[in-house]
Amino acid sequence: MMQELADKVWANARFHDAARRVELAWLTKEIGGVEDGPADITDATRLMRSAAILACSETADHRRAAFRVATWAYDLFGTGQVPLDQALRVVLMRLGNFPSISTRADVESSQASLPFALVAEEIASADAHEVTINGQTVLLTDFQHKLWISLMLSRRIALAAPTSAGKSFVLQGYLSALFNNDQSKSVVYIVPTRALIAQVAEDLKIQFKGMSRNTPDIVTVPVDAETKLAKRAIYVMTQERVQLALGAHPDFSASVIIVDEAHSIADGSRGVLLQWVVDDLLVRNPTSQILFASPAIRNLDIFGRLFGLDDVIEFSSVEPTVAQNFLVTTIESATKGKLSIHTAGDGAKELRSVATLQLGHTVASRTEKLVHIPAQLGRGHSNIIYANGAAEAESVALQLAELMSDREPTMARLALSDLAKEAVHANYALVECVKYGVAFHYSNIPTQLRRAIEAAVSSGEVNYLVCTSTLLQGVNLPAKNIFMFAPEKGRTKALESTDFWNLAGRAGRLKREFQGNIFLIDYDKWKKKPLDGAKDSIIIPAIESSLNDHHDQLMTVIAGGPSAGRSDETDLETTFVRLYTDFKGGDLNQTFERAGVATGDVQSGLLEAALAAASEKLTLPAAIIRRTPNISAHKQQRLYDRISSKVAQGAEAARTLIPLHPRESEAFQSYASVLELCHEIILGIDTSKNLHRFHALIARRWMLGLPLPQIIDEQISRNASKPVRTTIRNTLDLIESDIRFQAVRLFGCYSALLVYALDSAGMVDMVSSIPSLPLYLEIGASDKTMISFISLGLSRVTAMKLNEMSARKDLDSAGALQWLRTQPLEALGLSPILLAEVRAIANVSSQN
DSSP: OHHHHHHHHHHOHHHHHHHHHHHHHHHHHHHHOOOOOSOOHHHHHHHHHHHHHHTTOSOHHHHHHHHHHHHHHHHHHTTSSSOHHHHHHHHHHHHTOGGGGGGSHHHHTGGGGSOHHHHHHHHHHHHHHEEEETTEEEEOOHHHHHHHHHHHTTOEEEEEOOGGGOHHHHHHHHHHHHTSSSOOEEEEEEOSSHHHHHHHHHHHHHHHTTOSSOOOEEEOSOOOTTSOOOSEEEEEEOHHHHHHHHHHOTTOOOSEEEEETGGGGGSHHHHHHHHHHHHHHHHHOTTOEEEEEESOBSOTHHHHHHTTOSOEEEEEOOOOSSEEEEEEEEEEETTTTEEEEEEOTTTTSOOEEEEEEEOSSOOOSHHHHHHHHHHHHSTTSOEEEEOSSHHHHHHHHHHHHHHTTTSOOOHHHHHHHHHHHHHTOTTOHHHHHGGGTEEEEOTTSOHHHHHHHHHHHHHTSOOEEEEOGGGGSSOOOOBSEEEESSOBSSSSOBOOHHHHHHHHTTBSOTTTOSEEEEEEETGGGOSSOGGGSOSSBOOOOHHHHHHHHSHHHHHHHHTTOOOOOOTTHHHHHHHHHHHHHHHHHTOHHHHHHHTTOOTTSHHHHHHHHHHHHHHHHOOSOHHHHTTSTTSOHHHHHHHHHHHHHHHTTOHHHHHTTSOOOTTSTTHHHHHHHHHHHHIIIIIOOOGGGOHHHHHHHHHHHHHTTOOHHHHHHHHHHHTTTSOHHHHHHHHHHIIIIIIIIIIHHHHHHHHHHHHHHHHHTTOGGGGGGSOOHHHHHHHTOOSHHHHHHHHTTOOHHHHHHHHHHOSOSOOOHHHHHHHHHHSOGGGGOOOHHHHHHHHHHHHHHHTO
16 A cells, blocks of 8 residues: 555656755755755655655665655754654654664654654564664664674675665674674685775774673784684685685685675686685585675676575665765866856756856866865865875875865874874875875775774864775775766776766765765766766676686687786786686586586687696696796796706705895895796896896885885985875885785795795705795784784784884784783873774783
């Protein structure tokens, strides 16, 4: 009956006319500060009644409209004339959107004023959405409750939901319920970036804080072979770190596997590796519960097929807990700063005029548009401005900070400014920006500083954040307004519609506002029109893409042909190593079938023949080759041949191949020799230009734990003719790309092949003297004590300072924790943010 009534409301033209009037009035007030609009209280009350009916509908459009019109009416007219707070509560309750009830205090407290029948209805609905997490009663949305039930039933799930749907909250609650006993348990939580490692680990530590039972270890650093695995642990790692753990511990397995941002299965070499580590985890424990979570995927069935699982349930949420308004902002006069603003509603409506504004500033250049429009339209709100790259992000942020220079720096902003000096450099652009509530956010910013920026945005200390595409990688950072002008991802590549919708979904913060705004600046000049594109995407796993879309190039790589310098060469090499390992292990047909390649057809026959031919040339065991999955087996063979020929000359010659510890005086030359070999054979670089020596120098200084400001200072001195801002950005990129990725990859491959060569030659006693350079490079430390501090969850900056204070450099994690507990924290001389970090670790750890 309610569905029929909802259909009748929806078919009434007067409802849509009133909705348009209220929308226009709300937007006019929102943008221009105009109090009087084309709607009146009569419209508001009628729309509230209609919304209460539409909220009961099973039609998604009806339910979305119910939320939008009800929140517009409430925001416009408040409770002065009619109790719209009570009416809005009823609408939100019927939508199952219980978290949004606490967005406004009067709505949250209005239950007592509702008629008995509506109170009874709410109580019945609340009972159906109520769960207990950590002893606290929590009301979930329809989507969250469905996810909670499925998780508690230990089901395998493939899930697609927008950023604001609240899946992380449910997932973390489930993990706390999972460890609400004393049983041994291991969870592997795979995330695509180091930034997400820090965010998820921090959120989990907060989730478990105060639990009466023995809380699990939150492990983020790769576990070496000498370290015992914890009996109760959550491993929050990238696929690369999970691979290291799998290699170091034959008994490493998981009872629960969480693949966050699971659409990254399509991301080239890293996508192939992600699939591989999940396969390995499922081999070690075929009964593992698994959750694949992504923002917007249409073909959720791909995960069941790819991993050979026939019991994966699929569900998606299309009802965000916050609504979005798309506002096309056109420059009518660049000289006078005249703007016209039109609404596209939720992105699917025809444009309607909202307002014309005069900024009083010239807005001709790209930077001027991204500075002056947000400065005017975003004042008093939290704002994200999308920039095309790190350099642009800094420029926009610096100009915004200049406009905000009348703001008085707070203690929190000054502390964040000091952290930027400690973590990067005194001349880093962020040092000045944050004093005035402006910041920027891109991938190469050190994790601790990036997390501090995110915390400042969440607390309101920073209300203008200029970001790049890094924000698309799962970072949970919503804002009231988002501003975009011809957005790109990567160099000169227009943002795809699915990435656009993912970013747009961050407009509006749950429990802070009901609706968010996305301002599309000069939309008619964009290369692509993402409003017309799909909100969800069909993902193609990287291995499938290599097999089907790049068959000829893949055949060349398998044959060991000369490098063509292709941008996707590493992707194809990783696919080759995966296929070769499966070929040698007898699993090739299964991999073909799961990737959608029919066994026995021409394509699979050609690939199998090519792999068989490669096998004739390769003497390295597949188990050794797979330790470095993103380097071609042929390149590994050539590097091994060079290493083994030296080992064959005897123990003295073999010893010269062993890299030294960073603290040894000859370490630099040792690393230069290794990298020269790797650059020549693996990267195909002309070594006469001595890039390997430069990378060896930086790698050693990074592993010694030298502060980043010191490394940057040295680079500024070397590049005196370049702008300091450029040198700082280039150095951050150098550390992240060349040291923490490329050098880790090369030293990892070299070490694996050296170990095998020494083992094969009977020189096993030498293996133990090979330092863990890939680990040292990954975390930027080589003293055991500093590594232990980092493994406790402390940042490199903090760990480095504590390491300097500790007399012993050989403390394990337990010893490092004990040392921390015995120190007078206030006397450590740490800045406020670093001290807060140490306190958080000490408090969480002391409860274990």
